Amino acid sequence: DVKVTQSSRYLVKRTGEKVFLECVQDMDHENMFWYRQDPGLGLRLIYFSYDVKMKEKGDIPEGYSVSREKKERFSLILESASTNQTSMYLCASSGEGGGNQPQHFGDGTRLSIL
Amino acid sequence: RKEVEQDPGPFNVPEGATVAFNCTYSNSASQSFFWYRQDCRKEPKLLMSVYSSGNEDGRFTAQLNRASQYISLLIRDSKLSDSATYLCVVKKSNFGNEKLTFGTGTRLTIIP
Numbered sequence: 001d002v003k004v005t006q007s008s009r010y011l012v013k014r015t016g017e018k019v020f021l022e023c024v025q026d027m028d029h030e031n032m033f034w035y036r037q038d039p040g041l042g043l044r045l046i047y048f049s050y051d052v053k054m055k056e057k058g059d060i061p062e063g064y065s066v067s068r069e070k071k072e073r074f075s076l077i078l079e080s081a082s083t084n085q086t087s088m089y090l091c092a093s094s095g096e097g098g099g100n101q102p103q104h105f106g107d108g109t110r111l112s113i114l
Numbered sequence: 115r116k117e118v119e120q121d122p123g124p125f126n127v128p129e130g131a132t133v134a135f136n137c138t139y140s141n142s143a144s145q146s147f148f149w150y151r152q153d154c155r156k157e158p159k160l161l162m163s164v165y166s167s168g169n170e171d172g173r174f175t176a177q178l179n180r181a182s183q184y185i186s187l188l189i190r191d192s193k194l195s196d197s198a199t200y201l202c203v204v205k206k207s208n209f210g211n212e213k214l215t216f217g218t219g220t221r222l223t224i225i226p
Binding site: 043105 | 122148156157158159160163201213214215216217218219
């Protein structure tokens with residue numbers, strides 16, 4: 001079974017702090033993704049990466065950056081956290097091969113910015 | 115207009131009934147289609163892929179209508195454990211771009 005592990009289930013930070021969310025997958029997947037999920041808005045893609053050191057902006061990258069130094073790890077960084085970044089953050093990974101490759105999600109990190 | 119649109123529900127359905135959801139997508143270049151299931155406070159999990167000819171997995175049947183740009187999910191003989199939010203998901207191209215677009219989900223509650 002694919003395992004995607006996010007470092008924290010719940011996190012509380014203060015406005016202005018730099019926040020790191022970590023994600024690790026154990027299936028040697030090329031593609032990794034960061035989403036946020038908010039009521040009424042569904043999942044929205046923040047950033048994704050299709051290879052080590054490669055990154056692509058998703059639909060809502062403002063206020064975020066990412067890092068992929070190793071294939072198995074994809075980090076999401078909030079440079080200066082703001083209250084509107086309070087959300088559920090979900091990491092996902094998928095293999096190469098196109099077609100109907102599904103994305104496998106981690107348990108999510110519920111982040112609160114005070 | 116949203117790229118993927120779903121009726122948010124909620125659908126409250128008695129146990130044993132048949133329930134169907136539809137989803138429409140706006141980009142005719144979409145190539146791959148999925149239904150994901152998300153339980154309350156849990157991560158989304160793939161329920162099934164949707165193929166052009168339609169496909170069935172036990173009590174679940176998925177259909178794709180490319181001409182009208184909609185996808186459907188049918189659940190027969192619904193169980194209490196089917197209560198969840200069902201997410202319609204599309205992908206624009208098969209190769210080189212693995213980005214998915216999610217609908218906001220349809221909430222289903224099965225009533226005993």
